[in-house]
Amino acid sequence: MNLDNLLEVKTGFSSFRPGQKEIIQDVLFKKDVIALLPTGGGKSLCYQLPGYALRGTVVIVSPLLSLMEDQVQQLRSSGEKSVVALNSFLTYSEKEKLLSIDLNSYKYLFISPEMLQVDKWIKKLQSVRIDMFVVDEAHCVSQWGHDFRTDYLKLGTVKKLLGEPPTLALTATATKAVIKDIQTFLCMSDPVFHINSLDRPNIALKVEEVINIQQKKERLLELVTDLQPPGIIYFSSRTKTEELYAYLTENGINKIAFYHAGLTQEQRILIQQQFLMDQIDIICCTSAFGMGINKSNVRYVLHYHQPTQMESYVQEIGRAGRGGNQSIALLLKSKEDAMLPEFIIGNELPDLQWVSFILQNLVKKYVEIESLSKQQMKVWIEEYPEQESHWRYLFFQLNEFLERHGKLNITSLEQCIFEIQSRIEKRTSMKRSKLEEFNKWTTTSLCRRKELLLYFDENMSNRIEQCCDNCGLILDIYSKKLKNTPTSNFDEPVSWEKVLKKIFWQEDEN
Template sequence: MPDTTSSGPAAETRDAREALERHFGFGEFLAGQERVVSALLAGRDALVVMPTGGGKSLCYQLPALVMDGVTLVISPLIALMKDQVDGLVRRGVPATMINSTLSPSEQQARIQEMRRGKHKLVYVAPERFRSQAFTNALSQVEIALFAVDEAHCLSQWGHDFRPDYLRLAQALEALDHPQTAAFTATATEDVRADILKHLALRDPFVSISGFERPNLSLAVTQISKVREKYDRLEAIVREHKTGIVYCATRRKVEEVADSLALMGVKVVAYHGGMEDAERERVQNVFLDRGKDVAVATNAFGMGIDRSDVRFVVHFETPGSIEAYYQEAGRAGRDGEP
């Protein structure tokens, strides 16, 4: 007998399609998205490995609009949170964030708003879970989905291990294990096993999309002299205008940024030796298109959603193939070459 009810996973999927067009302006899902959205709306935990630029954020943002309660999004960078929240609010989606930029009273006010159902998505920095009081406060909130973005950060096998991510297991236990989904663009088999273990995902829907990005072209230039290296970099910047240059050390970041500035390029430098506030300022300047080129160590760029990045240059050898894929994938997010 056909299902004539107006509730259940099928109806929620229809609602998700309507929300896709209404809030995001898309008539169709990208490859792999609909299966993930359907699994989440069916109540399943999930592990989603989807290439940079493949639309993984939408895989939890869309269900959040349909599900009852609040979707908590664990995100590692303040600039990334701000970028995501600002974009959602512009689309009419009730979203906010809780991180170290807020005073304790502001954080408490946001939690009260969550209890009242004011927000559908709330982005939270993993270090917030250092506070037992914060976790206790969340236990009084109806959590629809616990979405862990950049989930590779919880694995010591990953290229960007962050110890604060290990606190999430305790937080999930304290919150009585709400539905949980982990998202990342890169995860080896070892990293995937770590994610499944640490987050205790229950019979998860696992989606591993292909890593092909047909709009990206890769090239290696052999250089015999340092001057040739800078000349080649200048040629790339002159031709492609907007991009990211990765260097292995703080000192090299400063050297390359200074060289580009002398060429008249609008450039910013970013590395771990800078104060947190300055790093955030630099990242926001680049995201807001105030500068054309960012020269950085690998601390820069996780989740950066600037669509017009036309090139990524590794001025020095990256730490791993995994890191290279993640960093190179920050180019061409608009689908253009």
């Protein structure tokens, strides 16, 4: 098969981006593949193009509803109609219709890890000829699976139930430990690895120390006033996201919105589309925003609060400069909020005393537990909705204990508490180590790009002119004053063809 011809016929592109063709070739040879491509490197093409060459259906596990909807719309806009997403956006009648028809008529089927735990959908998918099982943003298996989305850790079991189709795991950022997790939990016995450079030479790196919170706010306003939009500003809490959004709007910043997981799905998708369509220039957001955003002209990513690990930082700054323009990632660092990342880590997993209290009460109530139903978990979550992620974590760990030991009762209670608490302590310790590594990076006097790449076991190959603040930066390059320079396409005249392409999701991204 001539992949270059297939690429041109199906996408209109005359050549592959680095790494794409090799990944697709191995996928078509029905090999399990773990592929790392940088953000904006065209990961989606690595499952879309093989889909045209395979007889059966491609199942894509996608982490976010907004990302899933975006991927579906992009495929439809390119003329592919045999695509569907199985998610909570579907009405009851739409779900029932899909359960009643032959899903083999769909070439691409998007689904969340949680939907793959629903028995009726597994049974339905078992009637489908699945030629490829794709896990998009596969770092979530490790990054989220151990914490609040434990269904990621069950994907290997799901794959076996679906006949063990060839598997493609795609990500933009992964250390050796994360790659090992992906291989383990997706039950990939002998995968082919395609590890491409995650360096983004067109994104300059800068960490700026500020004295206190007040100075940080003022500096944020200065930067947003001066920097060429579009831009993304990351915060560590919903409250701060809204508070600083209000502060910026009160000080004359226009075309700005805030985004976090507390908004409704409809609100989030609307804001995302307004940003994609250049109706909004600046997004104040938590880490809930950005995954899979197909926007080529983001010029800066600001971190008002620092992430808790390097992996998150690289994923977030990678949303800048996807079209190749000179862009900047700037982190504001204040000693006054130095404890915030530690606080976040301390609250991501259940408190040890809470775990002990809950398990003791379960034994008192049920005397002996041999199995747990999803309905029981649902009842628990409804009783304690503010602790949903903790309940999901505990439910997963308790099921794991029951599989190993058979039952939970007064005799095995102490062992169960000990095992679950040990896992929490180990996971929390690992997160603190990652935070310490990231803190070292923010205070280094060495080349930030070189140190960032070393964290991912990669060596820096070429010196870059606009590299980082430690190597020397000309900040004016990113200023609105220079928006008509050759490094920017921000002020290009917008033709009606370009507007239509945006409306129908046809940005030139492969």
